[in-house]
Amino acid sequence: MADLIVSALHASLTDRALNSMNFLNEISHHYPDAISLAAGRPTEEFFDLDDVPRYLALFAEHLRAKGLDEAAVRRTILQYGRTKGIIHELVARNLAIDEGIQVDPEAIVVTAGCQEAMLLTLRALRADATDVLLAISPAYVGITGAARLVDLPVLPVPDVDELLAVVKAARADGLRPRGFYVMPDFANPSGLSMDLPTRHRLLELAAAEDLLLLEDNPYGLFPADGVDRLPTLKALDTERRVVYLGSFAKTGLPGARVGYVVADQTVDTGGLFADQLSKLKSMVTVNTSPIAQAVIGGKLLDCDFSLTAANQREREIYAGNLRALTDGLAARFPGGEVTWTVPSGGFFVVVTVPFVVDDALLTKSAQEYGVLWTPMSHFYDTDAPINALRLSCSAVTADQIKAALNRLAALISDQLVL
Amino acid sequence: MADLIVSALHASLTDRALNSMNFLNEISHHYPDAISLAAGRPTEEFFDLDDVPRYLALFAEHLRAKGLDEAAVRRTILQYGRTKGIIHELVARNLAIDEGIQVDPEAIVVTAGCQEAMLLTLRALRADATDVLLAISPAYVGITGAARLVDLPVLPVPDVDELLAVVKAARADGLRPRGFYVMPDFANPSGLSMDLPTRHRLLELAAAEDLLLLEDNPYGLFPADGVDRLPTLKALDTERRVVYLGSFAKTGLPGARVGYVVADQTVDTGGLFADQLSKLKSMVTVNTSPIAQAVIGGKLLDCDFSLTAANQREREIYAGNLRALTDGLAARFPGGEVTWTVPSGGFFVVVTVPFVVDDALLTKSAQEYGVLWTPMSHFYDTDAPINALRLSCSAVTADQIKAALNRLAALISDQLVL
Numbered sequence: 071m072a073d074l075i076v077s078a079l080h081a082s083l084t085d086r087a088l089n090s091m092n093f094l095n096e097i098s099h100h101y102p103d104a105i106s107l108a109a110g111r112p113t114e115e116f117f118d119l120d121d122v123p124r125y126l127a128l129f130a131e132h133l134r135a136k137g138l139d140e141a142a143v144r145r146t147i148l149q150y151g152r153t154k155g156i157i158h159e160l161v162a163r164n165l166a167i168d169e170g171i172q173v174d175p176e177a178i179v180v181t182a183g184c185q186e187a188m189l190l191t192l193r194a195l196r197a198d199a200t201d202v203l204l205a206i207s208p209a210y211v212g213i214t215g216a217a218r219l220v221d222l223p224v225l226p227v228p229d230v231d232e233l234l235a236v237v238k239a240a241r242a243d244g245l246r247p248r249g250f251y252v253m254p255d256f257a258n259p260s261g262l263s264m265d266l267p268t269r270h271r272l273l274e275l276a277a278a279e280d281l282l283l284l285e286d287n288p289y290g291l292f293p294a295d296g297v298d299r300l301p302t303l304k305a306l307d308t309e310r311r312v313v314y315l316g317s318f319a320k321t322g323l324p325g326a327r328v329g330y331v332v333a334d335q336t337v338d339t340g341g342l343f344a345d346q347l348s349k350l351k352s353m354v355t356v357n358t359s360p361i362a363q364a365v366i367g368g369k370l371l372d373c374d375f376s377l378t379a380a381n382q383r384e385r386e387i388y389a390g391n392l393r394a395l396t397d398g399l400a401a402r403f404p405g406g407e408v409t410w411t412v413p414s415g416g417f418f419v420v421v422t423v424p425f426v427v428d429d430a431l432l433t434k435s436a437q438e439y440g441v442l443w444t445p446m447s448h449f450y451d452t453d454a455p456i457n458a459l460r461l462s463c464s465a466v467t468a469d470q471i472k473a474a475l476n477r478l479a480a481l482i483s484d485q486l487v488l
Numbered sequence: 489m490a491d492l493i494v495s496a497l498h499a500s501l502t503d504r505a506l507n508s509m510n511f512l513n514e515i516s517h518h519y520p521d522a523i524s525l526a527a528g529r530p531t532e533e534f535f536d537l538d539d540v541p542r543y544l545a546l547f548a549e550h551l552r553a554k555g556l557d558e559a560a561v562r563r564t565i566l567q568y569g570r571t572k573g574i575i576h577e578l579v580a581r582n583l584a585i586d587e588g589i590q591v592d593p594e595a596i597v598v599t600a601g602c603q604e605a606m607l608l609t610l611r612a613l614r615a616d617a618t619d620v621l622l623a624i625s626p627a628y629v630g631i632t633g634a635a636r637l638v639d640l641p642v643l644p645v646p647d648v649d650e651l652l653a654v655v656k657a658a659r660a661d662g663l664r665p666r667g668f669y670v671m672p673d674f675a676n677p678s679g680l681s682m683d684l685p686t687r688h689r690l691l692e693l694a695a696a697e698d699l700l701l702l703e704d705n706p707y708g709l710f711p712a713d714g715v716d717r718l719p720t721l722k723a724l725d726t727e728r729r730v731v732y733l734g735s736f737a738k739t740g741l742p743g744a745r746v747g748y749v750v751a752d753q754t755v756d757t758g759g760l761f762a763d764q765l766s767k768l769k770s771m772v773t774v775n776t777s778p779i780a781q782a783v784i785g786g787k788l789l790d791c792d793f794s795l796t797a798a799n800q801r802e803r804e805i806y807a808g809n810l811r812a813l814t815d816g817l818a819a820r821f822p823g824g825e826v827t828w829t830v831p832s833g834g835f836f837v838v839v840t841v842p843f844v845v846d847d848a849l850l851t852k853s854a855q856e857y858g859v860l861w862t863p864m865s866h867f868y869d870t871d872a873p874i875n876a877l878r879l880s881c882s883a884v885t886a887d888q889i890k891a892a893l894n895r896l897a898a899l900i901s902d903q904l905v906l
Contacts, residue, residue: 073728073753074761079612080638080768088767095571117562119548122779123541130537144535148743153513182600182745182773189772193637194497215771219611220498221639282492310491325566327600327777335491343492349506350498353633354607355600355773359745359780361540 082218101436125368155180177334184317184329195248208449256416293415391463441477500636543786573598575785595752602735602747613666626867674834711833809881859895
């Protein structure tokens with residue numbers, strides 16, 4: 071007999087959101103020889119183990135330049151530390167330079183990856199059973215999963231145009247929308263971006279409806295060739311309507327697991343929303359590893375706070391791969407039966423096909439065709455069949471993209487014949 | 489008008505457990521010149537920044553010795569990684585050597601500090617509103633805080649002798665005790681340890697009542713001089729009744745923020761409880777920073793998996809400080825009005841006085857007497873007045889202990905006169 075019965079554990083453990091992540095991880099382990107257009111991890115081309123001690127040394131030097139003696143430098147990097155983090159001032163300078171976001175460093179909580187930033191934000195906002203989160207749909211699995219962990223239902227919003235209707239319907243049902251989660255730049259999984267008028271309209275709507283916007287921006291620094299970046303919602307936010315969720319996984323170093331949240335909202339009992347999130351963080355991870363923070367801090371110092379500059383080579387790789395992906399799709403599917411998005415940046419292309427794309431098809435694709443991708447059904451919080459799949463181009467070479475597309479084309483044409 | 493109203497946020501934010509941590513942090517920042525017998529952090533005497541690259545290099549070498557090529561070594565340390573961690577095999581070897589615990593590495597989840605291990609475990613166990621956690625009382629604030637974050641009420645258990653009565657009363661009230669949290673070795677805050685017969689009795693009770701034991705062991709490696717360590721509950725556990733919560737903050741390096749949980753319980757849907765915790769972890773921190781894990785992994789390799797050996801100097805410091813603390817109390821309070829525990833190890837001594845010890849008294853102590861300590865009231869989940877305070881001896885010198893005790897004696901004698 072088993073020691074524990076899963077049905078007596080928290081409901082999230084049997085939820086599709088959490089098992090989806092698991093399934094996708096397992097299949098890539100199970101078919102290591104398949105070419106993966108599934109993985110959204112950053113390119114490893116420029117990884118260098120020597121960067122770690124170099125960044126640590128730069129950060130230590132920065133502390134010395136600020137006047138800390140050797141004991142204080144050691145303590146800052148090696149001891150328990152400030153709950154809100156030790157690189158908040160460096161992150162604020164990075165936001166000013168790369169994003170035009172001006173923010174009080176005290177409004178920043180440095181987190182154990184952006185995932186913890188999401189969890190803290192949703193935990194704070196979920197007070198009772200009438201609370202709901204609105205999220206752009208399809209949505210990143212991590213936000214749905216974090217919502218599950220705090221028992222916060224997610225209402226899908228297909229489009230900013232439909233936001234008001236969803237808010238009104240929720241309120242009519244006695245529900246309290248606590249925030250609207252969006253990824254305005256090169257979104258995961260859709261690849262889509264919001265145009266500037268939509269951004270302004272969304273901020274106006276948020277003000278009119280007293281809604282908090284949760285802006286997630288892991289891919290903003292990676293526009294396609296010739297594309298000008300648009301200002302983030304947070305850069306346009308004059309009324310503290312936006313909680314900004316930041317990641318260094320794609321622009322810094324994934325192995326540091328350092329992210330952050332900008333929460334400059336005032337609270338009635340004093341201080342900032344960031345201080346409330348900090349109280350929660352002290353019960354989740356206590357503080358983000360200062361060694362890991364020092365690595366990211368050193369990288370920020372190394373690039374004079376411009377991760378745009380530091381990621382020039384990476385941006386070119388991603389832009390080239392994105393072009394290879396969409397050009398390759400165009401060359402292989404001239405008929406119109408298969409369509410796809412042409413994103414203005416980021417890692418992801420969504421391919422729509424005239425048949426249902428599910429986990430069984432992915433398993434078949436891995437096993438018989440040697441190519442991995444992600445069924446779009448994983449990004450919808452419903453059991454409805456979905457005719458689309460997500461391709462990622464961040465962790466592959468141009469040659470791998472070519473071979474993978476050939477295999478995908480074979481799979482699709484075999485499916486079309488069936 | 490404030491942007492957010494705290495009363496509309498999660499209830500934990502106004503809870504004493506979370507605000508306690510905050511208050512204690514703030515007061516130590518506010519009175520930086522006061523001597524602190526409050527801080528439970530490890531000694532900084534042997535901190536060395538050069539250890540970080542040295543440990544990283546040792547871990548990289550270990551990966552090469554396992555047959556990984558350079559790209560795989562870089563990927564393991566710098567890329568996103570396995571949710572359950574990359575040093576699980578090293579942790580298992582450490583547990584075998586230091587604790588006599590034999591465990592399948594697959595049953596280990598490496599976490600962003602032991603705090604995340606607690607949160608994951610409580611999140612998994614809290615399924616509905618009838619669930620409660622039993623915890624030894626007084627208890628570490630972190631377990632109470634983590635319970636608050638998952639809306640899990642905590643029932644205090646003053647003593648193993650009273651466990652059965654608390655379990656029965658809870659069940660009679662329609663509640664479902666999901667686990668019993670204990671720190672059998674040199675506990676925070678009580679300083680007390682369970683004797684061997686009590687450990688055996690507790691395991692028998694757990695089997696008879698079908699209870700999970702959550703064993704937290706951050707201080708086990710630090711017995712007082714001449715004290716023999718007792719086996720942990722997990723080492724005595726033949727029926728997988730114990731979830732073991734591990735920390736490297738005191739024995740490894742606090743700045744790495746690496747802990748772990750051993751969850752070898754089987755579950756009815758297959759796999760181990762660790763695999764369920766891993767699913768939750770993917771929505772809390774995705775994975776523990778592999779850079780931070782590599783630092784701890786390198787330290788484990790460096791000491792041939794014996795943190796007991798690696799912490800010989802630290803153990804001597806703590807044992808000496810503990811003696812200085814209890815001897816110093818004996819010299820200053822011969823009368824019997826003031827009493828204290830004489831722990832067989834760890835960082836903490838509890839002093840009982842004939843007056844109420846609250847935050848106001850702590851503030852007075854900091855301001856007028858220049859000494860910090862922790863009111864024991866912070867470790868009880870109740871508003872009842874408590875006549876005791878906790879002294880910590882881990883982050884001070886013998887001279888600081890002397891001066892701090894003089895100041896504390898002045899405070900206490902002034903209070904006795906009042």
